[in-house]
Amino acid sequence: MSNTNQTQQSQQAELQKRLWKIANDLRGNMDANEFRNYILSLIFYRFLSDKIEDYVNNNLLEAESVNFIEAYELEDYREGIKEEALNDLGFFIEPKYLFSTLVKEINQGNFDIEDLQNAVIAVENSTIGQRSEDDFRGLFEDLDLSSSRLGSTPAERSKMIAAVILNLHDLEIKHDEIEIDILGDAYEYLIGQFAANAGKKAGEFYTPQQVSKILAKAVTLGRETLKSVYDPTMGSGSLLLRVGDEAKVYNYFGQELNGTTYNLGRMNLLMHGVNYTNFNVQQGDTLENDHFGDQKFSAVVANPPYSANWNPDGKLDDERFRAYGKTAPKSKADFAFVEHMLYHLAEDGTMAVVLPHGVLFRGAGEGTIRRYMIENMNFLDAVIGLPANLFYGTSIPTTVLVFKKNRSTKDIFFIDASNDFDKGKNQNTLTDAHVDKIIETYAKRENVDKYAHVATFDEIVENDFNLNIPRYVDTFKEEEPIDLAQVEAELKAVDIEIAKAQAEFDAMVAELVETKND
Template identity: 35%
Template sequence: MTDQNENIQGKINNILWQACDTFRGKIDSSIYKDYILVMLFVKYLSDTYKEKLDEYKDRYKGDEERVKRAMSRERFVLDEISTFDYLYSQRNNSEIGMIINKALEHLENENTGKLRGVFRNIDFNSEAILGKSKERNAMLKTLLEDFNKLDLRPSVVGHDDIIGNSYQYMIERFASDAGKKGGEFFTPSMVSELLARLVKPQENDRIYDPTCGSGSLLIRVVNQVPNRKVAVYGQERNGQTHSLALMNMYLHGIDDAKILWGDTLSNPLHLEDGKLMKFQVIVANPPFSLDKWAMGFSGDKADDDKPFKMEASLDPYRRFEWGVPPSSKGDYAFVQHMLYSLAENGRMAVILPHGVLFRGGSEAKIRQQIIEHNLLDAVIGLPQGLFFGTGIPTCVMVFKKNRTRREVLFIDASGEEHYEKGKNQNQLRESDIRKIVETYDAFKVEEKYSYVASIEEIKDNEYNLNIPRYVDTFEEEEIVNMDEVQENITRIKRQIADVEEKMARYLRQLGI
């Protein structure tokens, strides 16, 4: 990125972050982020539309019919009341919240193929969220005035994905601000980069994230392919986050991503001929140890007197035949869904809590099946404190279909030398990612860092995958010289005695 583009990027980011002051202290950031990001999207569409309209008017010398025909072929179609300029002109209107809602509805209707349902989960006229009319109108007026400072025309911002970068910047800031809730919609950028490099997407691959959040992880994977000629699929349970993901894709030039809204476990939506669709690349950062993950399967079986118990037979896609995960920990429910969705020769990388490596019960049985079917390729221990709102230890499990080797690589990248400490959150550096990926690609053993275990060795460990069983990071303590210690103690005692004798002499002189 050039210096000029960096300046533009910084200016946009600063204005966006300042716009958040309109809501700070009044609404939780996990909620007001939707208003900021939707307005950024609308301003981007509007400014792009305006510049194109001026260009065609000039080219066709004011021929309205030709201009209209040309504009209808653009990525997005806007009518006058959908433009940011129109909303800004109405900023003092007592019905401004309703006016914005209608503008968003028009945008959806004019672009049903792309924007259907994108704005359905956001209400600019909500009294419950934005307060009573006077307060709400004041906030929306200020929001429009803040965004009016931005000029997002392509001729101004250039073509270096600046708007997409600003969107990502805001999502990351919101995730940091939202603490634990932030982890629900954002995977830290360098962790996403690690997963993207581990799965090595190729041209024409189908890429899938079953818990895609705001889509940032998917975008990182797409960017690994130079011409971005891949098919992108995702599913997200949270409605607002699903909308963020769609806008994120469009702002990064990924117009054909199929991001669907629904519970991936109880209602997987990416199907072919009634069966789970298959993907060459799968990445995910599912919610850690999700409680009540199976409640979507209860249906008519819900009984007030008898608690619902998930059974493998309740899943029409037969994903849980290796074992039904505990009702309070959905980690292996997501893993099994992904394994059943993995194409032949497919690659898959998932971020999970360390407990999946060693917990017993049904999870141990599932682990055994995964190992015996030779699907696990690597286990990578990550540093603590990488994720928003949680300090629990995490790992990346890498899976492959049709593996020929019968070994698993273990990497312990959790040591202090493998990350940069931050005030609120630790960071993976480029050098840390490169070391992990190079070690994985070479499948090499490095003392106190990585180890290649045979399937037989893992069986001998009763399918326990806890990393310290395989990678010894123990540092021997220096041998203590007891004679030297005794000599130090004797010297200290003499010093104390000298001090006590001086103190007693001073006290005698003072007559005490």
């Protein structure tokens, strides 16, 4: 490992440590999930503030004798600076609202929480009428600066927020291309830490990093670039970004139901250097209100809510669900999400989705859908069984289904990785070695004893289209043969020891003298 990489990793680790300490030290009476919105929003605001300062000073005023703050005071510069920034960055922050300006106000004893409120409102207002308006609308709506949880009076709330701002200001964060990624990764680390403390709610916004890697590597296998990637239940956007780690992605698309999580996802994309012109994410119920019409995407990935309720009424009139003849049950929307994703997958695309094991073998309408997908569509390429207790909020084992629309064979590749994990106190985890083993096995697509099997179409038919992994991958381990002669000898030796002990005990009893009362 080069010294540069070591320095970057050290910098990132220190940044993560500091951020989590700030979060724990300053959240007061709030639980971690509540304080999440404050610290992540303020980290994001600092990011935007530093971004605008660096952009103006290093791109627009590089050859000038003035800096951003000085130039903005001059009428000849002001409008040009704002216009260029809005066009390239999609937002604008006046010098009086910069993060560094807020820090000065705090140090001079002049800060009021209303100053921050005006600042975040001004950022959003700067995008009105611009191409970026939809991407920035409502980004800070979860930053409730009037909440009594911050303090019972404006002065107490100002003091709390000022403490967070000063702590974040002390972090050494620079914004060249590499270090933006470091900051973005630290930001996502915080999302993961908050998820670990959020119990069952965590699954709504965060997919464990190693599981994201499996899906991302599966859809990018053999592909260096992707025109587009789509996640219909995008959460915090971590899965979309993971795909971007594995291949060059030109455009990101996503939809998210929860408003807070939708904001978090947009922030996360921007924090990772994805320009507002290169993503289109929407808020809403994916199954009820599909924002992407008949658009097709090069890769589709998702970790949808498991066995969620949905409304199947009238869905067979919907192009996404019509072909299957049956709808997913009202209490189990798993296949509805799969159908939606397949509808949006390009003809040369790959899709990966993580779901509960029940989708592999449940009958009724789900059985009909599963059979149609295999027999008539021939898109299902692989079934990968994962260990139990990997996800926040649930201990159930899960499976990754990989689909391709350009398949030339009708076999299905099964991998049973359910026994490969590191056991943790609260959750099991996958290591990079576990992930690499899964992906390398999938790439080779060869039988591996006790681990992987290429199932022919005839095998699938023989099993009545039941995809339960143990039907195809035999992980049973025979016990070591028992040496009966050795066992007999050991039992005889034990009998001898027992007889010897009994004789000694009887001798001791015989020596006892009975004591009678006088």
